Structure formats: C-alpha cells, structure tokens
Amino acid sequence: MSIAITTQIIxxxxxxxxxxxxxxxxxxxxxxxxxxxxxxxxxxSVAGIYLLLNASFVAAAQVLVYVGAVxxxxxxxxxxxxxxxxxxxxxxxxxxxxISTSICLTLLSLLxxxxxxxxxxxSSPQNSIGEESTIRIGEHLFSDYLLPFEVAxxxxxxxxxGAIVLARRDVMSKDISTGLPxxxxxxEKSSEPLLTNKN
Amino acid sequence: xEYGLDLEYSFxxxxxxxxxxxxxxHIIWLPLPMLLVLVxxxxxxLVTVWLERKISAAAQQRIGPxxxxxxxxxxxxxxxxxxxxxxxxxxxxxxxxxxxAGPILVLVPVILSWLIxxxxxxxxxSNVGIGIFLWIALSSIQPIGLLMSGYASNNKYSLLGGxxxxxxxxxxxxxxxxxxxxxxxMTNSLSTVDIVNxxxxxxxxxxxxxxxxxxxxxxWICALAECExxxxxxxxxxxxxVAGYQTEYAGMKFALFYLGSYIxxxxxxxxxxxxxxxxxxxxxPVELIAKFLNLPIDAPFIQVFTAxxxxxxxxxxxxxxxxxxxxxxxxxPRVRIDQLLDLGWKFLLPISLxxxxxxxxxxxxxPQFFGG
Numbered sequence: 001m002s003i004a005i006t007t008q009i010i011x012x013x014x015x016x017x018x019x020x021x022x023x024x025x026x027x028x029x030x031x032x033x034x035x036x037x038x039x040x041x042x043x044x045s046v047a048g049i050y051l052l053l054n055a056s057f058v059a060a061a062q063v064l065v066y067v068g069a070v071x072x073x074x075x076x077x078x079x080x081x082x083x084x085x086x087x088x089x090x091x092x093x094x095x096x097x098x099i100s101t102s103i104c105l106t107l108l109s110l111l112x113x114x115x116x117x118x119x120x121x122x123s124s125p126q127n128s129i130g131e132e133s134t135i136r137i138g139e140h141l142f143s144d145y146l147l148p149f150e151v152a153x154x155x156x157x158x159x160x161x162g163a164i165v166l167a168r169r170d171v172m173s174k175d176i177s178t179g180l181p182x183x184x185x186x187x188e189k190s191s192e193p194l195l196t197n198k199n
Numbered sequence: 200x201e202y203g204l205d206l207e208y209s210f211x212x213x214x215x216x217x218x219x220x221x222x223x224x225h226i227i228w229l230p231l232p233m234l235l236v237l238v239x240x241x242x243x244x245l246v247t248v249w250l251e252r253k254i255s256a257a258a259q260q261r262i263g264p265x266x267x268x269x270x271x272x273x274x275x276x277x278x279x280x281x282x283x284x285x286x287x288x289x290x291x292x293x294x295x296x297x298x299x300a301g302p303i304l305v306l307v308p309v310i311l312s313w314l315i316x317x318x319x320x321x322x323x324x325s326n327v328g329i330g331i332f333l334w335i336a337l338s339s340i341q342p343i344g345l346l347m348s349g350y351a352s353n354n355k356y357s358l359l360g361g362x363x364x365x366x367x368x369x370x371x372x373x374x375x376x377x378x379x380x381x382x383x384x385m386t387n388s389l390s391t392v393d394i395v396n397x398x399x400x401x402x403x404x405x406x407x408x409x410x411x412x413x414x415x416x417x418x419w420i421c422a423l424a425e426c427e428x429x430x431x432x433x434x435x436x437x438x439x440x441v442a443g444y445q446t447e448y449a450g451m452k453f454a455l456f457y458l459g460s461y462i463x464x465x466x467x468x469x470x471x472x473x474x475x476x477x478x479x480x481x482x483x484p485v486e487l488i489a490k491f492l493n494l495p496i497d498a499p500f501i502q503v504f505t506a507x508x509x510x511x512x513x514x515x516x517x518x519x520x521x522x523x524x525x526x527x528x529x530x531x532p533r534v535r536i537d538q539l540l541d542l543g544w545k546f547l548l549p550i551s552l553x554x555x556x557x558x559x560x561x562x563x564x565x566p567q568f569f570g571g
Contacts, residue, residue, distance in 0.1 A: 003222050033350060037297065040343050056329045060336040068339025068372070072365055075346050079362060131328030134389065 012052055018045040036078055040071040057134040206321065232324045236313045244461040246518075248275040251525050258529040282457070285450035293447060294351040301348025302448070302455035308337040308344075309463045315391050316469050319479050319509040323392070330390040331383065334470065335376050338425060342368045345434070345444050348456075352447040360443025363536065364434035368425055370543040375421035377551035378414040381558040382407060382474050385570040395478030397570060403482040408475045410569060413554045415475045417547050419520075422467035424543070426460060429528035433536055464524060465517060472516035479509030 022042040026035045043066040050059035090096065129136060141149050207228055214224035249264070249272055256263025264271025289295050312334045317323035327333060342365035349361015383389055385407070386397045398406050408415050424431040435443035445456050472478060481488075485505045494501055534542065562569040 003226065033297075037343070037347060044340075056327060057332070060329050060332050063336040064332075064339050067343065068336065069369070072339075072342050072346070072369060075343065076362065076365055079346065079350055079358065134329065 008052060011048070015045045015048045015052070018042070019049070032078055033075075036071065036075045039074065040067050043067045043071060055133055056131070057137060236316075236324060237310065240310065240313055240462050240465065241458070243465045244458055245275040245279070247461050247465060247521055247525075248278065250518075250521065251528075254522065254525045255529045258526070279454065282450060282454040287450040287452065290353065290447050292353045294353065297347050297351035298447075299452070301344050301351060301444075302452045302459070304344030304347060305341055306344075306455045306459040306462075308340040309459050309466060312337045312466055313462075316466070317391050317395060317473065317478060318513050319506050320392065320396075322479075322506065322510065326390055326392050328390060330388070330392075331379055331394065331470075331474070332389050334466075335372070335379065338368075339372060348448070349444040352444070354447055356440045356442075357444050357446050360434045360440050360446070363440075364427065364444060367427070367431065367433060367539065367543075370540060371421040371424040371431075371547070374417050374543065374547040374551040375425065377548075377555055378411070378418040378421070379474065381411060381414045381551075381555050384555070384558055384562060385410065387570060391473055391478075395473055395480065398477045399480045399484065402480065402484045402487075403477070406475065406477040406480070411475060411554070411558070413550060414558075415471070417551045417554065418474065419471060420542075420547065422471060423524060423527070424539075426464045426467055426524075428464065428524055430531045430534055431539060432528075432533060433539060464521060468517040468520035468524065469513065471520050472513060476516045477512075479513045481508055481512055 019042055022038045022045065025038045026042065029035050029038070043062065047059040047062040047067070050056075050062055210228050210231075211221060211224040214227060215221060219227075252271070252274060253263045264274035267273040267277050289298055314324045315327060315330050315333055317326070345364040345368075346361045349357045349359075349364070352358070382394060386394045388394065388397075394407075427434050434440075435445060440446070445453060448456060485508060489495070489501055558569065
C-alpha cells in the first residue's frame with residue numbers, strides 16, 4: 001500500500017468519524033449554541049470529503065456557502081434571539097421517542113439496503129476530471145441545468161423578500177407575533193420595557 | 200512560459216541521490232515550505248507591528264519604541280515574549296471550550312490561506328486550481344471564530360463585538376468576491392500564478408491596476424474592512440466596546456487574535472499586490488533586461504537572480520500597501536455602524552456589480568487588452 005493511499009484512508013476515517021459524531025452531537029446536545037457550532041464542524045468535514053474526492057471547487061463552495069453563510073446566519077440568529085426560556089415538559093415524551101426512533105431506524109435500513117445493492121465502482125478510473133471540474137460545472141449550469149439554476153435563484157429571491165417583510169414591521173399595521181398595533185415611530189423599540197424588575 | 204527555479208524537483212533529486220525513494224523524498228519535502236511560510240508570516244507580523252508603532256509615533260509626533268534594539272526594532276519580540284509568559288486566564292463564568300476554540304478558529308484559516316500566495320513561478324506551497332477562490336472560502340470561516348469567542352466570553356461587549364465582526368465580514372465579502380471575479384474573468388483562471396503571469400507582459404503597463412482601477416479600490420476597501428483596520432474597526436471600537444470580542448482575553452489567546460489580525464493584514468496586502476500590482480513582476484520585465492544585457496534567461500545565475508527579485512518585489516509591494524493601511528489607521532476617524540453597512544451594501548456592492556458587467560463587456564469588445 002503506497003503512502004498516498006494510506007494518507008487518504010486515514011483522512012477518510014477521521015473525517016467520517018467527525019461527521020458522524022458531530023451530527024449526533026447536533027441532534028442530541030441540549031445547548032442550541034453547541035449544536036450550531038458542531039453543525040459548522042460537520043459542514044467543514046463534508047468539504048474535506050469532497051476534497052478527498054478530488055472535487056476542490058465543490059469543497060470550496062461548500063465551505064463558502066454552508067460554513068460562511070448558512071452556519072454564520074444560524075449562529076447569528078441564535079445569538080440575537082438568545083432567550084432564556086424553560087422548555088415545557090411534554091407528557092407523552094416516551095411515545096414520541098419510540099416513534100421517532102422507529103422512523104429513523106427504518107430510514108437507516110433503507111440506506112443500508114441502498115448501499116448494499118448499488119454498484120458504486122466507476123466504470124473506469126479515468127473518469128475523474130479533477131481541476132477541470134470548475135469548467136464542467138459552469139458548462140452544465142448554463143446548458144442542461146439552466147432551468148433548475150434559475151428556479152433556485154427565484155426561490156432565494158422569494159425567501160429574501162419574505163425575510164425583509166418579516167423584519168421590517170413598519171410595512172404592516174399589526175405585529176405578527178403579538179397582534180398588537182405596531183408603533184410606527186420606533187421600530188427598534190423593544191415590545192417589553194427593558195428595566196422592569198431591576199429593583 | 201515555464202521557467203524559473205523548481206526547488207522541489209531539485210530537492211527531490213538531491214535526496215534520491217542518497218538512495219531514498221521518491222515518496223520518502225516527497226514526505227521530507229512537504230513540511231519545509233509550510234514551515235518556511237509560517238516563519239515568514241510571523242516575521243512579517245513582527246515587522247508590521249514595529250512599523251505600526253513607528254509610523255503611529257511619527258504621525259503623532261512622538262518617537263515611539265527606542266530602547267529595545269536599534270530604533271526599537273526588538274520591541275515586537277519583547278511584546279510577543281510578554282504575551283507568551285502571561286497567565287492564561289479563562290473567566291469563571293465563561294464557556295471554557297468555546298473560549299479556547301474561538302482564537303484558533305480565527306487564526307487557522309488565515310494561515311491556511313498562505314497556501315496560495317506565490318512569490319515566484321514555483322515559489323508557493325501549492326498551485327491549486329481553485330487558487331483565489333480558496334482564500335475567499337477560507338476567509339468566510341473567520342466570523343464563526345469571532346462569534347464563538349464573543350459568545351463564550353459571557354460579556355455583553357464581547358458579544359456585541361462578535362456580532363458586529365460577523366455582520367461586517369458578511370457584508371464586505373460580497374463586493375470583495377465580485378471584484379476578484381472581474382480579475383478572474385480577465386485571466387480565465389482562478390490560479391494565483393496564472394493571474395500574475397497574465398500581468399507580466401509589459402512590466403508596469405500590463406498590471407491589472409490600469410485595467411481594473413475601480414476593482415482595485417473596491418478590493419482594497421473591502422480588504423481593510425475584512426481585516427478590521429481602523430476606518431472599519433467597529434468590532435473592537437475602544438470607546439464603545441472596550442475591546443470587542445477580545446475584551447476577556449489575555450496571554451497567548453489574546454496573542455492569537457493579535458497574530459491573526461496582523462497576518463490577515465499582510466495576507467490582504469500580498470493579495471492586492473498579486474491581483475492588481477503584478478505580483479512578483481519587476482516594473483520592467485526581467486526578460487527584457489536579460490536580453491538587453493545579452494544574458495541567457497535559462498542560466499542558473501540569472502534564475503536565482505530573477506527569483507530573488509521576485510520575492511523582493513512581492514514583499515516590497517505588500518509592505519507599501521501595509522504602510523498605506525497603517526497611515527490610514529492613524530489619520531482617519533472611524534465610521535459608524537450604519538455608515539459601514541450603507542457603504543458596503545448601497546455603494547460597494549452596486550459599483551462592483553457594474554465593474555463586473557463592464558469588464559465582461561470590455562473583454563468581449565477588446566479581447567487583446569482584456570484577456571481573450
């Protein structure tokens with residue numbers, strides 16, 4: 001076994017362990033902030049897997065979009081809200097856990113079945129294009145994948161307009177969350193007085 | 200146009216002379232350029248800190264550091280040693296793990312980005328195909344580290360500083376990437392080596408600054424904002440936020456932030472010189488000088504000479520830009536947060552979009568000047 005292949009196997013093992021443990025942590029940890037940061041780690045490791053597959057452009061795009069934009073925005077939102085709120089105890093928690101576990105296990109068995117039945121090896125190892133992939137992705141985006149590409153951008157535009165409408169409460173006469181009429185003068189004003197129980 | 204020193208090849212041949220296999224030789228080679236670049240980055244920081252102290256002193260009609268070495272040149276080393284031996288404090292109510300991981304997450308992407316900085320045709324760690332895009336992707340990781348340390352400090356100033364830093368780097372990343380895209384459009388390649396080679400045709404006349412003056416200014420402003428240098432140093436504005444996300448940090452963890460911000464400054468200056476100022480190119484092409492002096496361009500002596508001129512030129516251009524950045528820091532007032540966001544979203548973003556459109560049009564209209 002050559003040194004290059006050994007390095008690849010070591011990297012793959014570490015990356016997949018980080019992905020598995022990190023993803024479990026995202027779901028199971030109580031602290032939402034830890035979950036958000038772990039999610040960033042998972043995204044990074046997925047980028048590492050892309051790098052191992054010789055898809056450096058996809059890896060960099062993964063880091064830029066998922067870590068640099070999506071994850072930062074998630075953390076941002078958590079820190080801006082950051083409400084200390086005790087969660088209400090749920091009565092039938094055991095029943096819910098059993099249902100969710102069974103659904104997850106069914107999904108897992110389906111994926112295992114896919115893994116075992118599908119033929120993963122490529123017809124020829126020369127298929128990998130390496131550095132050429134940037135050009136090929138661009139060609140595909142502007143030829144046969146043009147419609148999905150444009151539809152995705154329209155979807156993003158819609159999401160952006162929605163976010164702006166939600167954020168700018170002055171375009172609506174009623175507050176969405178409380179139902180109270182919005183004070184048009186001071187949008188930044190907190191809905192509850194800041195210094196109530198200080199004394 | 201493949202010429203110049205290939206140190207890796209010669210080193211591997213040298214080791215093979217001792218009967219080592221090529222794989223072992225490659226493994227022995229691998230850490231060398233990394234260590235070299237790390238040392239270069241740290242030495243660069245020491246020089247920049249000294250320059251910052253001296254230039255700020257000159258701007259304020261003081262003398263600045265004087266007693267540590269000649270002209271106070273050892274002062275940054277003394278600063279560094281002081282930070283190294285200081286007690287490492289984690290505040291009692293801080294989150295220990297995130298508090299420690301934050302500075303690391305800030306520093307590591309910056310150092311990784313040095314992977315793509317070329318000092319000559321073969322004088323870089325790795326000529327990866329995605330080149331400059333790697334830097335854009337890596338620099339987007341930094342805000343996570345800033346948010347992490349801001350949150351973990353359990354201090355309102357830190358949290359505000361972290362949030363401001365993240366908002367700032369998200370909004371300035373877009374014009375930055377768009378102005379890089381205009382350069383990439385002209386070069387037909389993301390690789391930094393190709394970008395420099397494309398500017399090496401006619402010395403100073405073929406540098407990208409003449410073809411991309413708007414892009415140059417937009418990139419420089421955004422680079423300053425990404426480095427959190429003074430016109431845009433809101434995340435650590437002393438008068439409002441004590442020291443922003445660094446407030447609770449001391450000792451080596453603070454030094455990591457400090458190193459990170461200065462390495463980032465030097466990296467940005469290097470990238471401006473690579474993208475717009477011809478990288479390692481001498482203002483008059485070296486080939487012309489060699490032809491004028493009747494010297495063969497392939498002779499080993501000439502190659503060593505051109506390689507050293509390349510390194511000197513890259514560093515010289517970068518430090519010229521660092522000088523401008525330091526001068527800006529000590530002579531300009533800070534912008535407000537609304538002015539900062541207005542400048543980013545309402546001015547730089549449209550202007551860089553228009554620049555991209557015009558570059559694409561010019562490329563199609565005059566392919567001989569703007570790259571075919």
